[in-house]
Amino acid sequence: MRFLAALLLWVLTTVALAVAVPAAWAQHTIVDRDGYAEFAASAAREPQVQQAMATLLTNEIVSFAQENGYGDLNPDLVASVTTGYTQNAGFPGQFAAANRIAHTWMFTDTVQRDQTADDRWLVDIAPMLKDSSLRDTLGNVDLEVPDTLNVPITIPDSSGLRPGQLRSLATWGPWVSVGAIVVTGILALLTLAASRSRGRALVALGVSALIVGAAGWAGIEIGRRYAETALTKTQGEVRAIADVMIGHAIDSMHLWLNLVLAAGGVLVVLGVLAAMLGGLGRRRVTEPAR
Structure with missing residues (x-):
C-alpha cells in the first residue's frame, strides 16, 4: 500500500x-513585462535583428518623408544612419521599450490607438526616431519626428491578434x-x-x-x-x-x-x-x- x-x-x-x-x-x-523587455533587449543584440530593424526604419523614414513632401531624401544616406543606430549600445534598450508597448497592447489593452489602426498589432517606432543620430539626420532636411509612428506587425486581413487578447x-x-x-x-x-x-x-x-x-x-x-x-x-x-x-x-x-x-x-x-x-x-x- x-x-x-x-x-x-x-x-x-x-x-x-x-x-x-x-x-x-x-x-x-x-507574460511579465519586464521579463519580456529583457528578452527583447537580448534579442536586439543579434545582427539579424539589427539589420532588419535598420531596413524597417529606413523604409518608414523614407515613406514618412515622401508623405510630407520630402521626396528627395536619399535612402542610402538614411540606411547608413539607421544601420549605425541599430548597431550602437543604446539600440537594445530602445528596442525593448518598443516591445513594452506591444506587450501592453496584447496583455492589457491600455495603449491608446489611432482610430485608423483597425485593431492591428502595432509597434510605435517614434521613440527610436528620436535618437540623437536619427534626429540630427532628419533635422538636416527639416523633417520633424512625429510623436507616434506605428508599424503593423501582422497582415491585417489574416491576423487573429486583437488588443488585450492575452489579458x-x-x-x-x-x-x-x-x-x-x-x-x-x-x-x-x-x-x-x-x-x-x-x-x-x-x-x-x-x-x-x-x-x-x-x-x-x-x-x-x-x-x-x-x-x-x-x-x-x-x-x-x-x-x-x-x-x-x-x-x-x-x-x-x-x-x-x-x-x-x-x-x-x-x-x-x-x-x-x-x-x-x-x-x-x-x-x-x-x-x-x-
Whole structure:
C-alpha cells in the first residue's frame, strides 16, 4: 500500500513539474513585462535583428518623408544612419521599450490607438526616431519626428491578434506559475515521505526531472512547426525579426530545460549515493558482533 501511494505521488509530481517548468518560463520571459523587455533587449543584440530593424526604419523614414513632401531624401544616406543606430549600445534598450508597448497592447489593452489602426498589432517606432543620430539626420532636411509612428506587425486581413487578447494570461499567469511550483515541491516532499527508501525516492524524482526535460525538448520541436505557420502571417523585415525572436525564445527554453535535466542528473546521483550509504548502514546493523 505504501508503495502504491509513493508511486501515485511520484506520477503526480512528474505531471506537476511538467506544468511548472513551462509555466514559470512563460511567466518570467513572456507574460511579465519586464521579463519580456529583457528578452527583447537580448534579442536586439543579434545582427539579424539589427539589420532588419535598420531596413524597417529606413523604409518608414523614407515613406514618412515622401508623405510630407520630402521626396528627395536619399535612402542610402538614411540606411547608413539607421544601420549605425541599430548597431550602437543604446539600440537594445530602445528596442525593448518598443516591445513594452506591444506587450501592453496584447496583455492589457491600455495603449491608446489611432482610430485608423483597425485593431492591428502595432509597434510605435517614434521613440527610436528620436535618437540623437536619427534626429540630427532628419533635422538636416527639416523633417520633424512625429510623436507616434506605428508599424503593423501582422497582415491585417489574416491576423487573429486583437488588443488585450492575452489579458487573462497576465491575470492568471503569476498564480499558475507560482502555484505549480509550490504544488510540485509539496508533492516531491510527500513522495520522499511515503517512500520506504529515501535514496530510491531521490532517484525517482531525478528521473521525473529527466523525463520532463526530455519531453520539453521534444515538445519544442513540435511547437516550432506551429510557430512557423504563425510566421506566415508576417512579412518583410518583421518576418526576419520574428524569426530571430522565436529562435531566441527556443534557446531560452532549451536553457531552462537543460537546467531541469542537470537537476535531474544530480538527484539521481544523490539518490544512488544515499541508497548505497543506507545499504551499508543496514548491513552493519545486521552483522553479528565478533
